[in-house]
Amino acid sequence: MRKGVVELCVLALLDDGPAYGYQIAQRLALHPSLSMKESTLYLLLARLQKEGLVAVEMRASERGPKRRYFSLNADGRARLKGMASFWGEMREDVGAVIGGETS
Secondary structure: OOHHHHHHHHHHHHOOOOOHHHHHHHHOOOOOHHHHOHHHHHHHOOOOOOOOOEEEEEEEEEOOOOEEEEEEOOHHHHHHHHHHHHHHHHHHHHHHOOOOOOO
8 A cells, every 4th residue: 555655645746846766755755654765766766657657857967977857747647646536535435434434
């Protein structure tokens, strides 16, 4: 379950605009339950690229080597929309079960 939630969050962060891996990792680390090893994040980003959900662009950095910037494309936005909708439904359902509500 965590894997899907992290993917949803990465897509949502990229919906805000292009970012390189370290930036994404830092933003996720602000939320302890979402932090992960950078290697795990890069595997996720590579999978998203392979699935055609993100585009990658090499850009010069102020210091050091070029950076790989990831950006959401139309297919990625569609995946984000679907996942966000499902997350909203699931959050309500889980809240109802935990809160003892029945349908």
